[in-house]
Amino acid sequence: MTQTTTVAALQSAHRIYNPGDNPVVAMANVNLEIRRGDFLALAGPSGSGKSTILNCLGCLDTPTQGRVLILDKDTSLLSKQQLSDIRSQHIGFIFQSFNLIPVLSAAENIEFALQIRGDIGPAETKERTAAMLKRLRLNNLGHRRPSQLSGGQQQRVAIGRALIKNPALVLADEPTANLDRATSEEIIQIMRDMNEEMGVTFVFATHDHDLMQKARRLVMVQDGRIQSDTTQTGTSL
Amino acid sequence: MIVRLALRNALRNRRRSLFTLLSLLIGVGLLVISQSFVDGIERTLVANEIDSEHSHVRIVPQGYLEEEDYYPIDRPLPNAAQIATFVMERFPGAFALSRMGFRAEVGDGQKTLRVRGMTANITEYAKMFRVGDLADIGNGQRCFVGSGIAGAFGWTKGDTLEIQTKTIHGTLNSAKSIQIVELLRSSHPLVDDFTVLLPNDVGQTLLDSPEGRATEVLVRLPNPDDAEQVAALVQNTFPGVVAQTWRQKTQYLIDINNLRRGAFQIIVMIILLISAAGVANTTLMSAFERTTEIGTMLALGMRRGTVVWLLVTETLMIALVGSAVGAGLGSVVSGWFTTVGIEFPEIPVEAGAAIPMPPLLYFAWRPEITIFAVGLGVTVAFIAALWPALRSSRVDPITALRGEA
Numbered sequence: 001m002t003q004t005t006t007v008a009a010l011q012s013a014h015r016i017y018n019p020g021d022n023p024v025v026a027m028a029n030v031n032l033e034i035r036r037g038d039f040l041a042l043a044g045p046s047g048s049g050k051s052t053i054l055n056c057l058g059c060l061d062t063p064t065q066g067r068v069l070i071l072d073k074d075t076s077l078l079s080k081q082q083l084s085d086i087r088s089q090h091i092g093f094i095f096q097s098f099n100l101i102p103v104l105s106a107a108e109n110i111e112f113a114l115q116i117r118g119d120i121g122p123a124e125t126k127e128r129t130a131a132m133l134k135r136l137r138l139n140n141l142g143h144r145r146p147s148q149l150s151g152g153q154q155q156r157v158a159i160g161r162a163l164i165k166n167p168a169l170v171l172a173d174e175p176t177a178n179l180d181r182a183t184s185e186e187i188i189q190i191m192r193d194m195n196e197e198m199g200v201t202f203v204f205a206t207h208d209h210d211l212m213q214k215a216r217r218l219v220m221v222q223d224g225r226i227q228s229d230t231t232q233t234g235t236s237l
Numbered sequence: 238m239i240v241r242l243a244l245r246n247a248l249r250n251r252r253r254s255l256f257t258l259l260s261l262l263i264g265v266g267l268l269v270i271s272q273s274f275v276d277g278i279e280r281t282l283v284a285n286e287i288d289s290e291h292s293h294v295r296i297v298p299q300g301y302l303e304e305e306d307y308y309p310i311d312r313p314l315p316n317a318a319q320i321a322t323f324v325m326e327r328f329p330g331a332f333a334l335s336r337m338g339f340r341a342e343v344g345d346g347q348k349t350l351r352v353r354g355m356t357a358n359i360t361e362y363a364k365m366f367r368v369g370d371l372a373d374i375g376n377g378q379r380c381f382v383g384s385g386i387a388g389a390f391g392w393t394k395g396d397t398l399e400i401q402t403k404t405i406h407g408t409l410n411s412a413k414s415i416q417i418v419e420l421l422r423s424s425h426p427l428v429d430d431f432t433v434l435l436p437n438d439v440g441q442t443l444l445d446s447p448e449g450r451a452t453e454v455l456v457r458l459p460n461p462d463d464a465e466q467v468a469a470l471v472q473n474t475f476p477g478v479v480a481q482t483w484r485q486k487t488q489y490l491i492d493i494n495n496l497r498r499g500a501f502q503i504i505v506m507i508i509l510l511i512s513a514a515g516v517a518n519t520t521l522m523s524a525f526e527r528t529t530e531i532g533t534m535l536a537l538g539m540r541r542g543t544v545v546w547l548l549v550t551e552t553l554m555i556a557l558v559g560s561a562v563g564a565g566l567g568s569v570v571s572g573w574f575t576t577v578g579i580e581f582p583e584i585p586v587e588a589g590a591a592i593p594m595p596p597l598l599y600f601a602w603r604p605e606i607t608i609f610a611v612g613l614g615v616t617v618a619f620i621a622a623l624w625p626a627l628r629s630s631r632v633d634p635i636t637a638l639r640g641e642a
Contacts (some may be wrong), residue, residue, distance in 0.1 A: 060536060060635050081540060088538020095638065099533040103245035108238075115238040116539045161537075 005036040006072070007168045007201050008057050013066035015052050015224070026052040027063065028224040034169060034203060039195045041215030042205045049224035050205035051173060057203060058091055058171045059083040071168055088117045092162025094172035098154040100146040100161075106153075107133060107142035110160040117165050132160045136190065152183035159190060163200060172204040176211055188214055239543065243550035250523065254555050257519045260512040261559030262566070265614040267508055269567025269606055271501040273575070275494060276601035278594075282490045285593035287483050288367045289425035292334070293464045294456040295481045296320055296471055301452065302479060308338040308353060310405050310444060310452060317451040320475055328467060330459035334358070334365045335451035339444060341402035343382075343433055345390050352386060353431045354402055356440025365457055368423040375418035378439060384420040385430030392417055400433065404445035412443055424595035490593075509613070513621035520552050520622040524629030531629060532637025544630040545623075552622035553615060560614025564607045571602035 015027035027049045034040065034057065042050040055061035056068050059075050068075045070086055078086070087093075092113070100109045110129045114120045120128070133139045136156045146154050155175065162170050172191070176184035188211055194200045195216075204211060212218055213232075220227040247254055287293060297305075298312050314320070314335075321333035336357035342349045359381070363371035371381065380400070382392060392398065394417055401411035415435075421428050441448060456467060461483060468480035524531065531544055581598040 055635055058536065084535070084538050084540045086538075087536065091538075093533075093536050095533070097529075099529065099638070101242070101530060101533070103242065103249060108241075112238065113537055116534070116537050116543075 006033050006069070007036050007038070008034040008071070009067075009069040010053065010056060010063070011067040011069065013056060013063040013068065015049075015056065015061065016064045019064065025224050027056070030066070030224070030226055032219065032226060032229070034201060036168070036201055037195065037199050038201050038203065039192065039214075039216040040201075040203045040219060041212045041217070042203065042219050042221055043207070043212050044221035044227075046207075048221045050221050052224070053221065054171050054173055054203065054205050057169065058093060059086050088113075089119075089165065090168040092165065092167040092170040094155070094158050094162050094170065094175045096174035096177045098146070098151070098158045098178075100154055100157055102146050105143050105145055106138055106149060106157045106160075109146070109157050110164050113161045113164050120165075128164055129160075132164050136160050150183075151179050152186055155179060155183075155187050156190065159187070159194070163194060163198075166198075168201065170200055170202045172202060172206075174206055174208075175204055176206070176208045181210075184208065184210065239547050239550060243547055243554055246523065246527075246547075247551045247554045250526075253519050253522065257512075257515050257552075258555050258559035258562075260515045261509075261556055261614050261618060262563035264505065264508040264512045264617075265560045265563035265610045266567035266570075268505045268610045268613065269564050269602075270570055270600075271505055272498075272606045272610070273567075273571035273600040273602040274598075275498045275501055276603070276606070277575070277599050278497065279491060279494045280601040281595060281598055282494065282593055283483070283487045285424055285595055286487050286490065287461075289423035289428050289593055290366070291481075291483055291486045292365055292455040293458045293461050293483045294324075294467050294471070295486065296454040296456070296468075296475075296478050297452065297481070299477050299479050302481065308340045308452070310337060310339045310403070310446070311407070312452065313337075313405075313450050314452055314454060315477055316475055317454050318449050320454050320471060320478070321456075323474065324454075324456050324467060324471065327470065328456075328458060328463060331467070332361075332364060332457045334361045334455045334457075335449070335453070336362070336455065337440065337444070337446065337450060337452045339402055341400055341433065343386065343390075344399050344401075345392075346399060348390075349401075350386060350389060352383075352433050353427070354400070354433050354435060354440070354443075356435045356437050356444065356446075359434070359436045362434065365455060366423070368421045368425075368428055369419055371419060373418060374436060375416070377416065378412060378414060379416045379418045379436065380439065381419050381421050381434040382417050383429040383432045384422045385426070386433065387417070387420050394419060398433075400435075400443065402443060404443075405450070406445060408445075410443055410445065412439075415439070423593070425593035427593075509617050512614075513617050516552055516556065516618045516621035517625050519555075520548055521625035521629070523551065524548055524625060528629075528632055528637045531632055532634040535630075535632070535634040536638060541630040545626045548626035548629060549619060549622045552618055552626075556615050556618030556622075557611075560611045560618075563614065564610040567610065568602060568607045571600045571606075574600040575602050 010030045010032045013030045017024040044050050107129050111125050114125045133142045217231050219229045298314050301312055317335045324333050325331050339354045341352055341354035343352050359374040396417050397414045399413045404410050464482040468482050471480045578597040578599045
């Protein structure tokens, strides 16, 4: 798999909260390049800046200094609406608490991402959703509401929602934190499969050692700074 | 998707949605009922004024209206017969009646009462006005007496009365043993409580008046909207006369009714404001409980405008159902009272002056009232929901996703 195209990048990025009175440096001079096909884990203790990096890569936050590039576009030059469009078209999100819409079924939750994007017709939406449900082994559960699904099933739906739009980048914040060991492994396996088979680029923030070990690239973060950025070999599941 | 999502969200907290729905239902329902009620009063008052006293156009000599309270018989309408013929010829289906009003006193030999005397052709009068059963025009010395006057004296059909007035020459004249043929009943105080109607043959003798002399010509039209045209044409054709349309005559009733309408509208507005507060609270609470969900949608790339639209649509769905059901129920109630009427307390003459209010009031429901009420309910809900929706859409997705908003 070639990993030469840059999907996203942080360049000399700083993020300081409460500048002035009691500044908190969440991200300090971070330079990070996310390449197509990366399966990258951001690891570090709580408060180290992992989530800030994810938020900046996800166009949910903007650095106080420095730049964020998504598909070579400098996000600091974009309006809020354009940032929304980048998120809806190019970035998939997987959350620790799954964050599915409770009044929508599993299938509708997956479709929802395409409907927000707005440029895919109903027929193709249905087709893609059915294929995604099948791939996630949820094809018999598409009609169920999130409350009728287990944690692992909900996270699979969340993965489906993130991937249905074929994003350039999937950001996952502690995707296995609320799952038991067996389910975590299953979720990691699914993401890894998607990465290898479809070339989806994943970036996770995680405390999960198992997930860290299975990441192809491990970036250690501490006090808002990148301590190490290593490519791991022999990480097959 | 937005509509489906909004519908499901609206059904999420059913009790709260029901409360909002009911508040709008009540407000909008009351709006339809009160509007139909007030319109009914207006229509009834105007119709009664036309049917009992004024008709569609009233033509009098210039200056007569200023002295009308004294019924000046020394100011006859010039060319009354020609005016009547002119109108009936120019406006097919129109009907014109000449009459002469005068001041008089009636009595039973013991007490007297000041009244308005009126002479006219009784057959034509019966054709022009609905003031009781005037089919039997009688013969000899006879009259028709307002039911209120009859009540004051304890008179009934067949009784006799005395009447005294001034002739057109200014001399006093009286007639005794005038037999009451029928009582005038119209719900118009001027007719019921103040009018004694004499057939022309009796009245002209009493007033020593030549045949054809009249102080006013009244015109009834097949199309009441032609009244202004008739009035203008008559005034242009016959100098020295004034033509008063039913709209001009009933303007005071409409003005009084507009005060009533205003009072009702204030009450309904207060109810709708309470509903609006409920709507705003529902939207705010609904959004507040779903902060993380809204944060998720924003993170997934939903635009803030779409979030606003989603929240407003939820409220609009509830508002549409509440307003439609409220307006529907209000229309059914109004429609019922349009048919069967509602008893209305009699307005004392002293309190109501000459307000022609019948004892049974019919509502006037129109489809426009229902459509307006639904529109108003939905608009109020939209305005009430907009600020909470805008506020909720401004949530920072990062904070919302942390569940800290």
